[in-house]
Amino acid sequence: MKSLVPWFCLVAATGSQALWAEEGLLNYRQGNYFVAGKNLTLQIGKDPVADYYMARMRLYGFGELKNDNLALRYFLQSAEKGFLPAQQLMAHYYLIKEKNPEKALYWFKKAAAGGDTQAQLYSSAAYLFGYGTPKNTDAARRYAIDAAKKGNPLAQYALGLEFSSSRDHRNKKLGAIWLNKAAENGNVNALVKLADLYANGMGVAKDVNKAQELLQRAAAQNDLNAMLALGNLAKKANNPDLAKTWYEKAAAEGNADAQFALAQLYLDEKGGLYDAKVGFMWMLRAAQNDKADAQAGLSALYKEGKAVGADSQLAEQWQAQAAATRLKEQQTPAHLLVARWLSNGKADTFAASNYNLGGIYNAWQNPMALKENNYNQYPRMDEVTRQSLYKPKFKLANPQDIAISEYFDVLAPMLSGNEANDWSFKRYPINRQIQALKDSEAFALKHPKQFSVTKGVVPYPVSEEIPTFDYVGHLTHGWEHQANYQSVLTQLYDQAILGESDAQYEIGQLYQYGIAVAKNPQQAVVYFELAASQQDVRAEYNLGILYLEGQTNPVDYQKGIDWMTDAAFKGNPYAQYALANIYEKGFKDPQGNLVVQPDHQQAMAMYYLASSNQFGEAQYRLADYLVKENNAGLSVAARQNRNQLIKRLLQGAAKQGVAEAVLPLAFYHAMDADPAKQRQAFETARREADAGNPEAALLLAILYERGISVPKNPIESRYWYQKASLNPVTAFILGTYYVEGQGFNKDIEKGRALLQQAANAGFSYANLNLAILKKQAGESFLPELDKARQQNNSLAGLLLADYFLEKADNPDNMKQARDIYQHFADKGDKDAQLKLAYLYDRGLGGEANAQLAEQLYTASAEQGQPVAQYLLGQFYQMGRGGLKPDYAKAKQWYAAAKKSFAPAAVALGFVYDTVDDDYLNAADNYQHAANRDNIRGMFNLGLVYEYGKGQPVNYDKAEILYLHAAEKGYSPAMNQLAGIYFRGDKGKRDEQKALYWYKKAAELGDRDANYQLGLLSETGVATKLDFGDAVRFYQQSSDLGNAKAKMALARMYQYGLGVEKDINHAGDLYKELAANNNAYAQYRLAMLYLDGALGEKMPERGKQLLKEASNNGSQQAQKMLQWLDAQQATRVSFIEPVILNHAPVLAGQTADLMYLDALSEWNRGDETLSRMILNRLMSQFPHYIPAKRAYEQLNQQNEISIFG
Structure with missing residues (x-):
């Protein structure tokens, strides 16, 4: 049930931590990972969703330094609290990464209990084949039933197999039922097994024809077992030629059973196809494909000398091979059986099935992105802000954007005939x-x-003669005619x-x-x-x-x-x-x-x-009435229904020969999406306009202007506008064009006069454009704008509301704006519904109401409003209003919106990318957005290529995309582009290009670019060596949340580089980092406590921090703990392990670059690698002063007084 509790009530009830948690969840779902990390850290170990999100951030290096140990710990905490996605991941992790089937089954069972069908299938298979647990057919059946009830065809097939193999007739019937369900849901194996039941009358009435029909369906899907079964049926029916045809189809695809069947067919001396040599060859092929019966058969052929020369040695060899094959089949490892069962026989490994771990674990191809204690750039989404949604747009209404129906409503009285006043009773024809x-x-x-x-x-x-006067004839003249009557x-x-x-x-x-x-x-x-x-x-x-x-x-x-x-x-x-x-x-x-x-x-x-x-005159009169009625108060839906009714009435009237209906019908045909109807509209308008009808001339001008049924032709359009009568519509259109100088010489005075004429006649769009002209001229415009609103002009009304909302410092203005949105939303205006929904969604001008927001977003989205579709998708993605995220609905609405709103394609790609780990669909959607010049689409697609998400790394494509986005001012793209140039990912380094883009990005406040500039300034790479600049850049990056910059800053203060030495400030920085589980900061802080550098020595606190750092993956901390333990134990000695020099060897690398690499590793917490690089640097460049100083600083750590 949806929660209707406003967010402020939740705050009052649960305090600020609950608010932070909620905000943290929303930040994560929005992709605002740095902010999410700050809020979610407070909920670690308390909220399973927070644990799961923090785990993913640590795993992917999104907003938090990548740390696989921490990620796994958080996943475990979340899974233990019952969060299904975490349980699913732990199950796959132990199955694929750790190859621990016992622990994998433990988590699959947990996920199965949570309703996960895939987990239920795995649990069923594990119990069925005894993988990670003793075999237990009852347990296997229970899990299969759970999955089968949800419509899973594999589970239904498994149940069908089990029940159909029972001796109980009732179970056989049940087996047939399950097989039918599986077959209906697309399981080909179920078709084959069901055919077997019908062929043999097991659990169903025997029906060979039905069996053949089912097998034909399966064979049409290229199922080899179906082909084999069809061959067996044909053989049983004494049709060896047909059997041969089916066997050959399957055998050609490598099916050993079919090859063996062919061998038997050709070796049958009583059969019509007997050919010993051909039979021998098929037997050999089947034997080579590990068919044990074929190997035994081949042995018999060699022993008896049939179809081949007798050879006892080969006979013995093939007999031994057959025995070995049978033994191997009996000893097939359980994991193979489970993998084959779960993949319907298509895969021998879990990695090749739907049970792969996925995501960064195996789909990312760039080793740099897998490096620990580094940040990876994350995909971004566009944001629809309050400013962008409500910013008043004082722009003249474009006549071409106004619906023809709006024009027709004004013109309709001019199109009416006189029959309404001059009517008479209709007469039926006489005899x-x-x-x-x-x-x-x-x-x-x-x-x-x-x-x-x-x-x-x-x-x-x-008679041709002139008759003489005949009195009698005169009296009886016309008697024949009267006789007829x-x-x-x-x-x-x-x-x-x-x-x-x-x-x-x-x-x-x-x-x-x-x-x-x-x-x-x-x-x-x-x-x-x-x-x-x-x-x-x-x-x-x-x-x-x-x-x-x-x-x-x-x-x-x-x-x-x-x-x-x-x-x-x-x-x-x-x-x-x-x-x-x-x-x-x-x-x-x-x-x-x-x-x-x-x-x-x-x-x-x-x-x-x-x-x-279907009385034509009545249809016309009714249409005429409906058109003339004041429809300004109608809702959008009611107006659409009214227009459809009028159109049908006019069509009927025109069909019945009512001439007055023809031109009005042409207006409605012009509104139709059907090209044939549009063509009829053009032909009617042209014909009537040529005959001098001024309203037809106006319609013809509109058709030429908009390119309806004909190519756009502004010259023809202007000609016919001038031929049209000066009605309110013509006055509005020409007035707007004169003001803008569009197609006519610019004449603001004349344009305003025409607009005023249209406004005086009651055409609200003229009031709207007059209001905008007055606003531009600095005149009072609100009364004119309000006139248009009072005539129910939604464009004017929403503009007025936006204007009031922009001045929301006045509560009355906010209320007026909200009332206007409500008024037009109630009438079904999709834009008003969108804007009102956003107010309720974000709690602007009143209490937030997620339920109302959802209703209004939906109403607008269903009318095709793309921004509403996008925001409704985001509503479901975010899980607003206390709801859980509904990614299926989110993707549905994003897909609907992306056709005309590129940010929706980005959002859809983001969900595929960060939720589903479906990089193919993510890339497709990012490409869709990039093709429409969306900078985030370009950037996100660039990340797919740079990190090799689900595809090989492609720096060329990444560079092109980053460059396009960077040139449009997008700082994250600038930073990534600089990285490609700096590292020389395409083969050649270009430090100056890199520096240019780092600076551009840093000027825009990019945290990662500021960090890189700090590192460059500290080492003198690509720019002058300047510790002061380094500190400044590090500080800016640190303030924006970059942990590596904060680590570098702590080092600068600890050793007095570019700033006055301040060990206490360095300690404070280490504390901030340590509180966020930064292992190296915990280690460094522990050393300060042990040394007493922050005051008195605190060995217990130091040792506790070392334990935490060790648990978080710090090798230095682990080594120091071992040393401390050795010092405390009288019989334990500590021998420091020899560190092999595995520093990367880069031929011809300069001293400054080696120094930069060393400091970069130090900042990310890999002191061991930093030492290695510095050692090599000092051996190659012993007089390089900056490196010598860093070398000495690192070595100071081994001379702490507590160690004697």
């Missing part, structure tokens, strides 16, 4: 035959010949009488409109009601029209509403659309009396209903 007759009467330049309905397709006779009417009446609702409805239409019959609304009502009684919603709709148009007697508008409502709720889109319009505006009678009150809610409901029925 098709009646319509055809009406069409024949329509005025036209030329009519087609008329056809009689009653006489089929026979045309009416047309009557024929259709008769047919409809007949159908209506029979109760067909369509006929009833169509007759009602004829009476309603007076077509083919006299207009008679009352008669229309009769027929419509007949149809309506049969649920014909068209009839209900038309009834509604008759009543609402006042065509009935008596007039009854309410009845019309009722009929219309009934039709609408039965799904009639015409009725739904009609009611929507009625409720939208209200309904008046001819005298102007309001019959139906406007009801916006009802109107919108009807528009939604009609739109859901």
Whole structure:
């Protein structure tokens, strides 16, 4: 359960040490190792996590001098307190480094109890094969079950094997179940064993086809045992050719069992493939591959003289070899069996499996990085600071960065048609035959010949002669046409009488409109009601029209509403659309009396209903309403949903032929990521703009400007901007460009005027840019900025909040800032959520709240905000809020952020590098960041190459990366680059280049560069010899935490080099170092106590310090303890061991460089090596004064008075 206790409560409860511990843990996880070391030292032996972190720092030389003895001690302390990562390391350490299977199993069992699957597998294997413990199949099974329950396929396979080999039928079934699970989880051996069960009907119903299917799946993964088994099945089925094919595939890969099977196949005299010579050759190959049965078979062939000449001597030799092979198989060492079992038969050593120790123990290739009592440079992460996150950016809003949807919301009223005001009831078409007759009467330049309905397709006779007046004919003129109408009417009446609702409805239409019959609304009502009684919603709709148009007697508008409502709720889109319009505006009678009150809610409901029925005009009207609604108060999610709905409505309307929907839809297509939609937007905008539509011209200008569907073209864009009408959007865009002089002659006055015009029209981005212009001009800008914020412009609101936060010395400003962030965060603005999360995360302006911080980071990150993704990853990496680090989640969010935020790639690489010891993935991510010009990515990748982490050392690549980062002002890269030049890692030393970069780094406060300059100044290498400068540089480095610099400084004070001799100050420095378990400082301090150099002699305290120094790896202290013990014992003598001179031999090395090496070794605590170098130096350069002085100082230690 997550802890919600604020950090200050924890401090109150547990005191400052708990705070230091918490800070130390966070410092370590951030990679701030020097600070972490100071805080965590207080928790050594008390907190297992602190022990573990200090152990890693000592092991890797990160922030603490590398000391393997101390590292192991801290790992052990942490493991004994139950910290799983420490237990895992101790297990691997004893398995690989110490080769002590008993102790390894002890720690693997501890880790297994902590839920580590890998440890459970090892423990199972150790008990199964008796490695480091007596064999115990019950214990092996228990550990395997624990791992199998977690889905581990190897454990599931092992259980499957065990249970399937049982004589109990129920266990065989259980074995099949476990094998199935293992197979589903990708264990190929499980497929092969499961196939064997199906082939023989053990624990499952016999099914040879199923067995073959499973083996085929395994063989497809190139499993040789599967191929062998397929060959055996084919042989059993009397198909030697198929058996041969499978055997040959496995045999070609060196499988001795397959080779032996082939030999038997060819040597079978009754088989169809009998060939003794070929059989002999395969038998020989199998025997040479240590197949005991093949060796015995070969012996038999030589003895019997089959396929080869009889040779009793060779027969005896092969028989002896077979016996030896069988004996060897029986005596296979347990460690080989365990290694093979754990690797699924792929490895014979633990080092080649997942049980390797990893990290610096075996993956670092540079010997210099493995040297004791040295610092190694550590990878760094970028930091998102409060200043970088909240610094107000008073920069004009770029028109190209504003979402097209923001522009469209302002333009939408200008794109609306007039149909909203000029609507009428939609009419259903009349009977098709009646319509055809009406069409024949329509005025036209030329009519087609008329056809009689009653006489089929026979045309009416047309006379060419001028007719004489015929009175009877005049009275009966057109009787044929009337006869056609009557024929259709008769047919409809007949159908209506029979109760067909369509006929009833169509007759009602004829009476309603007076077509083919006299207009008679009352008669229309009769027929419509007949149809309506049969649920014909068209009839209900038309009834509604008759009543609402006042065509009935008596007039009854309410009845019309009722009929219309009934039709609408039965799904009639015409009725739904009609009611929507009625409720939208209200309904008046001819005298102007309001019959139906406007009801916006009802109107919108009807528009939604009609739109859901794909009624184009309703879809357009609804989209138009949604666009015009004030959406400034909507949340981000709500606005996105609204935009999606509007887009769908416009698409539907355009598809239904609503012309007014086409241009608005083009705006939405322009916002789409689909190139095809973008192309449609461009084509529509171009077509409409060419036709003179000013809003289309604006869209076309935007498309050209942003390169949407066409290449960017600023000239075309400016042309179309000028063609567009001067609406608020155009005024904003042109105003901004005139102010900036972008594409137009710079004219600030004209630009401000246009921006003011846009602002007066309510476009908030214009207010924002006006505020920024006023700020730049030194005018009052806050009111203008606040106007934009009040219109819910998040960009303006966050800028205002950032401005207030920058002046957080005023509590009111901090509160205002927090309130603004909260307001926009509540609406789903991802940037506001990020900034508010950071406040809660770091406790700025109020109490820290890790739970709220996590929620807000997550909300922002899920919207794709890369900095929020990065900080959420860091939140999980740091284990903020009392949580344990969750590196899986951290890596997930870093991976999401790294695409657009390079520091996330650095952080991801850092986790792989310092937590997982996965240098391949670390390097990949550092490279990703370096490719994006990230200096820490370059530096960290340089370390991978310099130290040879998981790959050969490559100084060339390291130099290039360091140089790029150094040229960008990154001091750690300068220091490493200087080191490469100084040591001559690429073959040739360049002391002056090294000095240049050391100085540059030191000027930027780099602790290691200051130390190196101190060493150079003390020895006169690359610069003048100057003890005063040396002391100054050492002091600066020491103040920054460099222990070697502090050791050098102590020596300078002890012997009065560059400063007045001050043994007490030297003692204080040794005490500081000794308190941090610096073995050489403990030794030096012990000698001062024993000698009484700090006052009276303190032999007991001195001896205690010698013991501590010895435990921490000091050979000098161990030797001195032996000497003291010898002095106290009457019968014990001490013979000082002869120290062989193993100082490095560097041909042609100058005196000053030898002297520098000697002092460098002295500073890191290796007095023995320092002596060796000085001895050699004095023998080669006896008159080199600086070395002579150091030589004498070292030898003084052997003349202490207490030793007589």
